[in-house]
Amino acid sequence: MGPGVGRRAFISGGAALTAGLAAGAAGGRIVRAESAAGQPPNVPDWSRYLGAGVDAVPYGAPSAHESEVVRRTVEWLTATPESSVNFTPLQDLHGFVTPNGLCFERHHGGVAEVDPADHRLVIHGLVDKPLVFTMDDLKRFPPVSRFYFLECAANGGMEWRGAQLNSCQYTHGMVHCVQWTGVPLKTLLDEAGLKPKAKWLLAEGADAAGMTRSVPLHKALDDCLVAYSQNGERLRPEQGYPLRLLVPGWEGNMWIKWLRRIEVGDMPWHTREETSKYTDVMANGKARQFTWVMDAKSVITDPCPENPMRHKGYHPITGLAWSGRGAIKQVDVSLDGGKNWHTARLDTPVLSKCLTRFYLDWNWTGEEVLLESRAMDETGYVQPSIVELRRVRGRNSIYHNNSIQTWLVGANGEVENVQIS
Amino acid sequence: MSRSRKVAFLAVAMTLVAAASAAALGGERYGLGQQASPALIAGWDIDARPDGQGLPPGQGTAADGEAVFVERCATCHGEFGEAVGRYPVLIGGSDSLASSNPVKTVGSYWPYASTLWDYIHRAMPFGDAQSLSVDETYAVTAYVLYLNDLVAEDFVLNRESLPKVDMPNRNGFIAEDPRPDTPVGTPCMADCKGETKIMFKSKPLDVTPEGESN
Incomplete structure (x- = not known):
């Protein structure tokens, strides 16, 4: 952190804000101490003295003043950090692309450190010719680049039984969106030649969890990619370097990282991650098993608990919407807990299976507001309320909570995660 | 590259594409990768x-x-x-x-x-x-x-x-995805619900980690 002050110091210091709003907002971001020396009419140091030369930071990093914009974990969620999750700071991001270093992480056996020279992808099973590829082989196939969101099926899973985490990052941060580059999985399967009985494939990671998921062949041949790049550079280690499976629009657990093997078969494997985990227990005790699609969802990222209201007057409400079924068609925002809705402006481009940024102009007069956003996708699917979801699925599902988020904006500007009737 | 050399280059390139297309008829599109031997597969096929x-x-x-x-x-x-x-x-x-x-x-x-x-x-x-x-x-x-x-x-x-081995919950799973399982179609825009009550507030639980850097 630079010359600013930590949030705790800020809270105890009780610095004065416009109209005294949101001074102690829980989860609120830093408000930095200001220094007259850096402001007009004075000439700040950075305008007088030379700055760092080129190559001072060969691989660039964010400004030191942005050190609070980081992934964060909830330690009480899991037994160990190697089989755990952290969260993308959606509340600090703009546009729809997630910077590589802020893409949330979910590992089951830690981050595998794979030497690309030794990495291999094996394709075998119900194929005419089993093949083994080096990374150089894979990069010689015709590449494609696509923007896709990736969301963990458990995003929002802590909120099934009630509002729990008072944070946009922790309630919605198991999603990110980058531009991926790689090879269509169909190209690789065609190279090996599928046998007529082929219906499923098993994708397996090279990590210490040996992560495996069954993927139906129709999806594999539709839009799955085998990616080696994100946002123009090679995959980050925590995102599966050097090779990852992409299953666009479907739950993140299927996007096998450190992809080492694809076996083609005629039935699903019923691996641990598609039986004991990533299955959705309904109120009657039965569990939905193959619920792959991530349904349409949205969240307002400003204001939110981390971004309290600091000023009355004009404020552009903004957030993100996405759907695993296709492109976002419409996002509506409510200021009264879902009674009346106002259609938001979608920022372009609006891409299929991709985060979409929305805005709504707002003039806040200091009243208490129940703020919500509701996404609809091109298939006509409408994001449900948590009440509607609980009515059909109960409270034990853990996964696939795509319900409307309610933020309570208080008269003092603080924003709280609440659930309403 | 001069124009004539460009043309020559293009001709060679097209020949290569034609060769690749012919190979595709035999089931190999790009000829990349090596045949995986049974011994190689066996080590990873777990x-x-x-x-x-x-x-x-x-x-x-x-x-x-x-x-x-x-x-x-x-x-x-x-x-x-x-x-x-x-x-x-x-x-x-x-x-x-x-x-x-x-x-x-x-x-x-x-x-x-x-x-x-x-x-x-x-x-x-x-x-x-x-x-x-x-x-x-x-x-x-x-x-x-x-x-x-x-x-x-x-x-x-x-x-x-x-x-x-007989597993007790063998029949406890629904394979087909029944979603969408909530109302779809034109969303309500005005006067959509009656009085709204706050059912849960997150702050009193106090389980949210403090926002300092990791």
């Missing part, structure tokens, strides 16, 4: 399916598995699968799935014994994966099944007997 495909020769009993489990597994899962701290519990949970607190264990939830074998073989012990022998894997699998009263202590688990 999965097992419910019908037994992938289970290797070998065997073990719960009696054999107890010592291995106590040495290799109990620090996280407890000697009887009761779990230590937040590590996964392996036993109990019968008749809990429809309750307000479902306990999803091998006995109460897992539909196939093959999944247990596959997972232990590929990912356990946590931090030393793929270190158990095939016989040890059968034995530890048998021990976990035994802790759940699903096999007898001397039941010999092998590639023939494992797929036949």
Whole structure:
């Protein structure tokens, strides 16, 4: 952190804000101490003295003043950090692309450190010719680049039984969106030649969890990619370097990282991650098993608990919407807990299976507001309320909570995660 | 590049594309990658399916598995699968799935014994994966099944007997995805609901980590 002050110091210091709003907002971001020396009419140091030369930071990093914009974990969620999750700071991001270093992480056996020279992808099973590829082989196939969101099926899973985490990052941060580059999985399967009985494939990671998921062949041949790049550079280690499976629009657990093997078969494997985990227990005790699609969802990222209201007057409400079924068609925002809705402006481009940024102009007069956003996708699917979801699925599902988020904006500007009737 | 050289280059390139297209008729589009030998595949082909495909020769009993489990597994899962701290519990949970607190264990939830074998073989012990022998894997699998009263202590688990183990929640899963399961279509825009009450507030719980950097 630079010359600013930590949030705790800020809270105890009780610095004065416009109209005294949101001074102690829980989860609120830093408000930095200001220094007259850096402001007009004075000439700040950075305008007088030379700055760092080129190559001072060969691989660039964010400004030191942005050190609070980081992934964060909830330690009480899991037994160990190697089989755990952290969260993308959606509340600090703009546009729809997630910077590589802020893409949330979910590992089951830690981050595998794979030497690309030794990495291999094996394709075998119900194929005419089993093949083994080096990374150089894979990069010689015709590449494609696509923007896709990736969301963990458990995003929002802590909120099934009630509002729990008072944070946009922790309630919605198991999603990110980058531009991926790689090879269509169909190209690789065609190279090996599928046998007529082929219906499923098993994708397996090279990590210490040996992560495996069954993927139906129709999806594999539709839009799955085998990616080696994100946002123009090679995959980050925590995102599966050097090779990852992409299953666009479907739950993140299927996007096998450190992809080492694809076996083609005629039935699903019923691996641990598609039986004991990533299955959705309904109120009657039965569990939905193959619920792959991530349904349409949205969240307002400003204001939110981390971004309290600091000023009355004009404020552009903004957030993100996405759907695993296709492109976002419409996002509506409510200021009264879902009674009346106002259609938001979608920022372009609006891409299929991709985060979409929305805005709504707002003039806040200091009243208490129940703020919500509701996404609809091109298939006509409408994001449900948590009440509607609980009515059909109960409270034990853990996964696939795509319900409307309610933020309570208080008269003092603080924003709280609440659930309403 | 001069124009004439460009033309010549293009001609060569087109010849190459034509050759590649011809090769595609034979089933190889780009000719990339090497044929994977059975020996190469065997080293990595570690999965097992419910019908037994992938289970290797070998065997073990719960009696054999107890010592291995106590040495290799109990620090996280407890000697009887009761779990230590937040590590996964392996036993109990019968008749809990429809309750307000479902306990999803091998006995109460897992539909196939093959999944247990596959997972232990590929990912356990946590931090030393793929270190158990095939016989040890059968034995530890048998021990976990035994802790759940699903096999007898001397039941010999092998590639023939494992797929036949009767798992209590075998029929507890719905394979087809019934979604969308909430109203779709033109969304209501005005006067959509009556009075709204706040049912849950997150702040009083006070379980949100403080926002300082990791």
